[in-house]
Amino acid sequence: MIRTMLFDLGNVMIRFSHEKMFDQVGALCGASGDEASRWFLESPLPGQFERGQVGGGEIHRWIEGMADRRLKREEVKLAISDIFWAVSRMEAIAGHIKQAGLRLVLLSNTCAWHVDFIRERFDVLAPFDDLVLSYEVGAAKPESRIYEVALERIGCVPGECFFVDDKQENIDAACRHGLDAELFTDADAFLQHLAARGLSVGSAPD
Template identity: 30%
Template sequence: MSEPLPLVFDLGGVLIDWDPRRIYVPALGEAAAAFLLERVCTHTWNLAMDAGRPFDEAIAEKQREWPEHAEAIGWWKTRWTGMLGGPLDGTVALLGRLQAAGHPTYALSNWSAETFPEALARYPFLRTFRDIAISGEAGLVKPDPAFFRLAADRWGIPLAGTVFIDDAPRNVAAAAALGMDALLFTDPGRLQADLARRGFPA
């Protein structure tokens, strides 16, 4: 008898509520926080740390570039835990049902190796995955196809046909290009319906 189909989950935005606005808006206000996150502490800058660049190095360089925002830039490390919200309970419950039905579950996440231990300690459900591939440990980030291939090889699963769930359209598109059954996550209800149509337990 063949093993049930595997599923690969993203973490932030799918199973864990992560949002840097949580620390910046209360401290700076909406407008200043928006400027900081769009122009200073950008997605690309954070992605470099997700790929393994040390926080201290990235922050120091950014502080030299934007000295007037040096204190707030430093919060990216000193207040990082404040960016974490709770688990997204609807998705976590769905994950548990899939695991109870025998489906192998894995996680593929853009996450700094420096901060991921905090997430492991805070969210016990992370330990229910068969394995988690973290970009900061691999030195690769989604949507790089090499990161998907590296994880699949490590887990011994095929890319073709494996269900992949992510909230970032660029990552979903990259996974689909590799032959994965890629689902864009918007909310637990839609994900449950998408999986039910594929024969997974509701």
């Protein structure tokens, strides 16, 4: 029996676009989105920011270095963070699951700026009983450490926790830690996964 739902955030509970981020950062720096994409791919700083190993100040200075001019911290933060849009159907489904009495925990690779932005503009985090965030844990999926923290937070044995994520390597890691897990593709498939586990929460409107 499922007692806890463990959700990924990006492209499960909320959509995002890296391409939009690259375009916005590039425009801020007088460069193309492709150039900005290369900066993010070639630098260790974004991954370190996601693991809480560097702060927003380092990211701000790094982007200023790419622009070769002074930039306001808030405009850098906005260019990096204004990349999300809500998945209203999944928010409704999460609400139904919560009403059914299950514990909801979020397990996400993310950075402090992104969580700030989401909290300010969306309600997607409201139903969750706990948040396991890479920048707070100091590790990111599929690394073992972040799953070990999640296992401490789920409030049940691993086999009673159902996890969904949009990346197969994260699902594989979850299964190695004893969690029941499925790759997330869309809301309909997710509802089918729940039904197969004896949990019906309704179709939820589009």
